[in-house]
Amino acid sequence: MTTARGWHPGGRQPDPARREPAAGMTEGGGPDPEGSQAALPAALPPGPLPAGPAPLPPVPAGPGRDGDSPRVGPVYLAGPAYESSFAPSGPPAQSAPPASPVPPVPPAPAAWADPAGSGSSWFEPGRPSYPALHQPTPPAVMPEPEPEPEPAAASPGPAARDEPPIRPWGAAQPAAHPPAPAWVPEDSWAPDRRTADRWAPLPPETPVPAPQTPPPPAAAAAGAAAVSAAEPFGTDPGPARDPVGGTGPGQQRLYARGSRRRSTRGPGGADHGRPATAADTSTRAAAALAWARRWYLRDVLVAWIAARAVVGAALALTRFVADTVAGDNGATLDTTDLLGWDAGWYLNIADNGYDAAGVESRRFFPLLPLLVRLFTALPGLGGHSGQVLLVLVNLIAVLFALALVGIARVEGFDDDTVRRVIWISALAPPAFVLVMGYAEALAGLLAVTAFLGARTRRWELAMAAGLLGGLCRPLGLLLVVPVAIEAARGLPLPLARRLGAPPPDRLGATSPDRSGVPPPPRAAATEALARLCAVAAPAAGAGIYLLWSAVVHGDGLAPLTMQRDAARHGSTANPLLTVVDAAKGALHGELGTALHVPWLLLAVVALVVMARALPVSYCVWSGLVLAAVLTGSNLDSSERYLYGAFPFLLVAALVTARREMWMLVITVSTAAMTVYATLAFTLSYVP
Numbered sequence: 001m002t003t004a005r006g007w008h009p010g011g012r013q014p015d016p017a018r019r020e021p022a023a024g025m026t027e028g029g030g031p032d033p034e035g036s037q038a039a040l041p042a043a044l045p046p047g048p049l050p051a052g053p054a055p056l057p058p059v060p061a062g063p064g065r066d067g068d069s070p071r072v073g074p075v076y077l078a079g080p081a082y083e084s085s086f087a088p089s090g091p092p093a094q095s096a097p098p099a100s101p102v103p104p105v106p107p108a109p110a111a112w113a114d115p116a117g118s119g120s121s122w123f124e125p126g127r128p129s130y131p132a133l134h135q136p137t138p139p140a141v142m143p144e145p146e147p148e149p150e151p152a153a154a155s156p157g158p159a160a161r162d163e164p165p166i167r168p169w170g171a172a173q174p175a176a177h178p179p180a181p182a183w184v185p186e187d188s189w190a191p192d193r194r195t196a197d198r199w200a201p202l203p204p205e206t207p208v209p210a211p212q213t214p215p216p217p218a219a220a221a222a223g224a225a226a227v228s229a230a231e232p233f234g235t236d237p238g239p240a241r242d243p244v245g246g247t248g249p250g251q252q253r254l255y256a257r258g259s260r261r262r263s264t265r266g267p268g269g270a271d272h273g274r275p276a277t278a279a280d281t282s283t284r285a286a287a288a289l290a291w292a293r294r295w296y297l298r299d300v301l302v303a304w305i306a307a308r309a310v311v312g313a314a315l316a317l318t319r320f321v322a323d324t325v326a327g328d329n330g331a332t333l334d335t336t337d338l339l340g341w342d343a344g345w346y347l348n349i350a351d352n353g354y355d356a357a358g359v360e361s362r363r364f365f366p367l368l369p370l371l372v373r374l375f376t377a378l379p380g381l382g383g384h385s386g387q388v389l390l391v392l393v394n395l396i397a398v399l400f401a402l403a404l405v406g407i408a409r410v411e412g413f414d415d416d417t418v419r420r421v422i423w424i425s426a427l428a429p430p431a432f433v434l435v436m437g438y439a440e441a442l443a444g445l446l447a448v449t450a451f452l453g454a455r456t457r458r459w460e461l462a463m464a465a466g467l468l469g470g471l472c473r474p475l476g477l478l479l480v481v482p483v484a485i486e487a488a489r490g491l492p493l494p495l496a497r498r499l500g501a502p503p504p505d506r507l508g509a510t511s512p513d514r515s516g517v518p519p520p521p522r523a524a525a526t527e528a529l530a531r532l533c534a535v536a537a538p539a540a541g542a543g544i545y546l547l548w549s550a551v552v553h554g555d556g557l558a559p560l561t562m563q564r565d566a567a568r569h570g571s572t573a574n575p576l577l578t579v580v581d582a583a584k585g586a587l588h589g590e591l592g593t594a595l596h597v598p599w600l601l602l603a604v605v606a607l608v609v610m611a612r613a614l615p616v617s618y619c620v621w622s623g624l625v626l627a628a629v630l631t632g633s634n635l636d637s638s639e640r641y642l643y644g645a646f647p648f649l650l651v652a653a654l655v656t657a658r659r660e661m662w663m664l665v666i667t668v669s670t671a672a673m674t675v676y677a678t679l680a681f682t683l684s685y686v687p
Contacts (some may be wrong), residue, residue, distance in 0.1 A: 299423070307397075308435055310673055313674065315677070318678055322682075338390055339390070343438055345360075346368050346389065349366070350385050362549060366545055367442065375392060394441075400441050406448075408650065411614070420656060423666060424653055433640055438687075447476070447621075449465035450465035450469060454486035455502065455503060457502060459487075463537040467540055470542035474559070475644060476541065478538075480538045481621065482621040483538070485616060486617050487534060487535050489501070567634070578633060579635075600635070621647065625644065629642065652665070
C-alpha cells in the first residue's frame with residue numbers, strides 16, 4: 001500500500017521532488033486497490049468521508065524546491081489505537097449560500113473523542129485506556145467560517161494543489177469551548193452507584209452522519225433536538241469542570257435525575273418530583289413564623305406558662321401551710337387540689353355517669369365529661385381520667401387565648417392591646433379555674449368562637465360553636481341573643497339598619513355581605529337559612545340535654561331549677577339588696593362573700609365603657625351574664641361567671657393603654673390570682 005508522505009514512526013523522510021499520487025492510484029499511474037476507499041480500515045463507516053477543517057496555511061517555497069512546497073499529506077497511524085486514510089482528491093465542495101439566513105447550529109460535543117490537548121494515547125504507558133475513546137465521533141454541522149482578510153503585503157504562494165489538507169479520522173470539529181467531560185465519578189453523588197473508585201464511561205452511540213449541505217431551518221432545529229435527546233449529559237459543551245469538586249451542566253442534570261429517583265412525591269419531601277431544598281424548607285419555616293406572629297403564639301404560650309406557675313405556687317403554699325399546721329399543733333387543715341370543687345363533679349360524671357354520680361350531678365352539663373370519656377377510651381388512657389381532664393382543660397385554655405386574639409383582630413385592636421388581652425385573660429383573679437378541672441376554658445372558647453363566626457359571617461362556625469356552647473354550660477343558652485343581633489345586621493329591616501354593617505374582615509373570610517353585589521335568590525335563601533340555624537343552635541344544644549333529662553329522669557328542667565337552691569345560686573332576688581347584704585358581710589366576718597362586691601362594681605363600670613367602645617352584641621351578652629349573676633341571692637362564683645363573659649377582658653385591655661396603669665393592673669391582678677387560688681385550695685373561697 002502506498003505510504004503517505006510526511007513524518008511517520010518508522011517511515012522515510014519526505015522527498016521534495018517527489019509527487020504524491022492521486023487518491024486510489026499507484027505511483028505508476030495505475031489503480032491501487034489497497035488505496036481505494038473500499039480498502040479503508042474496517043473501523044471507518046461506509047460512505048463518503050466528511051470534509052476536513054479549514055485548510056492549513058501554505059508553506060512558502062524555498063530555494064531549490066522547484067515551486068513545490070513540502071506539505072504534510074494524509075497521516076495514517078498504523079498503531080492499534082488510531083487509523084487514518086486518504087481524503088478524497090479535489091478541492092472541497094463549495095455549497096451555494098442558502099436563500100434565507102440559517103441560524104447556526106451548536107456543535108455536537110465530542111463525547112467519545114479524547115479531549116484536545118490531553119495527550120492521551122495508547123502509545124503512552126501508564127495512562128488509562130478506554131475502548132470507547134477511539135470510536136469515531138459523529139461530525140456536526142458547522143457554520144461556514146467567515147473569510148479572514150488577507151494581509152496586503154503578503155507575497156503570493158504556490159498554486160493550490162488538487163489535494164486538500166487532511167485531518168486524522170475521529171478528530172472533533174473545532175468548538176468555541178472545550179468538550180464537556182464524558183464521564184462522572186460514581187463515588188460522589190451519581191444515582192446508580194456500583195463502585196467507589198472507578199470512572200464509569202458512557203455507553204457507545206451510533207454515529208450520525210453529517211449532512212453535506214446546510215439543512216433548512218426546520219430540519220436544523222429537528223436535528224439539534226435529536227442530538228440533545230440522544231446526549232444524556234446535555235448538549236452545551238461549556239467549560240470542563242472537575243466532576244468531584246465542580247458542577248457542570250452534565251453533573252447538574254445527572255444529579256436531578258438521580259434525586260428524582262431517590263425522592264418521594266409529597267409535601268414533606270418533594271414538590272412535583274423535585275426534592276425539597278433548603279429554600280423550600282426556609283419558605284415553610286418563614287410561613288410558620290409569620291403565622292405564629294400573626295396569632296401572637298409566643299405571648300400566648302408565655303402567659304399560659306406564667307399562669308400555671310402562679311397557680312402551682314399557690315398550691316405549693318397551701319400544702320406547706322397544711323403540713324406546718326399538722327406538725328406544730330396536730331390540727332388538720334382541710335385542703336383540696338386541682339380536681340376539687342366542680343372539677344370533682346365533672347370527674348365523677350366522666351367515670352361513673354349521671355346515675356352513679358347522684359341527682360345533684362345533673363346540674364352540670366355533659367360536654368366536658370363526654371370529652372373526658374372519649375379520650376379515656378383511647379388505648380393506654382383508661383383509668384387516668386383525672387390526668388386526662390387536667391391536660392384537656394389546660395390545652396383548651398391555649399385555644400381560648402388564640403380565639404381571643406382572633407376576636408381582637410376582627411375588632412381592629414392594635415398589637416399592644418392584643419397582648420394586653422392575652423395577659424389579662426391568663427392572669428385575671430378568677431383565671432386560676434382554667435388550670436383546674438373546670439369547664440370555664442371550654443365554655444369561653446365556644447362563646448368566643450360563636451362571636452367570631454357571627455362577626456365574620458361564617459354562619460356554619462357560629463352554628464357549631466353555639467350548639468356545643470349550649471351543651472357545655474347553662475349560660476351557653478344566652479348566646480342566642482348576641483348571635484341573633486349579628487344575624488340581623490345587614491338585613492333590610494328598620495331596626496337592623498341601625499346596627500350598621502359588619503366589620504371589615506381581617507381573617508380572610510369571603511362573604512356576599514361585603515361584595516356589594518346582591519346575591520341570587522337561591523344564595524340569598526341559603527344565607528337566610530344559615531343565619532337562622534346559627535341563631536337557634538345554642539338553644540338546640542341546651543334543649544338536647546334538657547330533652548335527655550326529661551326522657552331519662554322525667555324532669556326536663558331539673559338542670560336549671562337545681563341552681564335555685566339557696567346553697568348554690570339561690571332564688572331570684574333584688575340585685576341592689578343582694579349587693580348591700582354582701583358588703584355588710586365584711587363586718588360580720590364573712591370575708592368570702594364581701595370579696596365579690598368590688599368585682600361586681602367593676603363589672604357595672606366596664607359595661608358602661610363597653611357600650612361606647614364595642615358593638616352592641618358584646619354589650620348585650622355581657623349585660624345578660626351580669627344580670628344572671630345579680631339576680632341570684634347567692635353571689636358565690638360571681639367572678640368566674642363574669643370571666644366567662646369575655647367582653648369584660650376586652651374592655652380591661654382597652655382602658656389600660658397607659659404603661660403605668662397597665663403595670664399596676666397586671667401586678668395587682670397576679671397577686672389577687674395567687675390569693676384567690678390559695679383561698680380556694682384551703683376551702684375558704686368558692687371558685
